[in-house]
Amino acid sequence: MNGFAYSQRAKIYFSAGEPGEARQSIQRALAIQPYQPDFLYVSGVIAAQDGKQEEALAAFEKVTQINPKEADAYFEIGRIWLQRKDRAKALAAFRRASELDPDEADYKRAVREASPVLP
16 A cells, blocks of 8 residues: 555544544555655644644644645644644744635634734
8 A cells, every 4th residue: 555545544534533543544654655745744633633732733844844835734833832822823823824825714814813912
């Protein structure tokens, strides 16, 4: 089986509510292609769902290093920083996602919600 097949399997298991199987499948994909941004992104989503913020953040940051135009990864980074109550880092990540994909409503909304409220 190739890396993309394992990644697809991981997505299916994740959607089916089987995080253990999803994690195992994406780890197999990454063993074949450790720098494939899609695989890293999927591993970040799985880690975030499992509450493993450090692991998720590391995966999403690797995605942005490999593909600096991956808006979704910046958005996920922002969500993690927001959960950690670091609005400045969250806002920076959300702004980057919005710059990369200015038509995405979720990114615009995230920028607005993370922005400081002016008196």
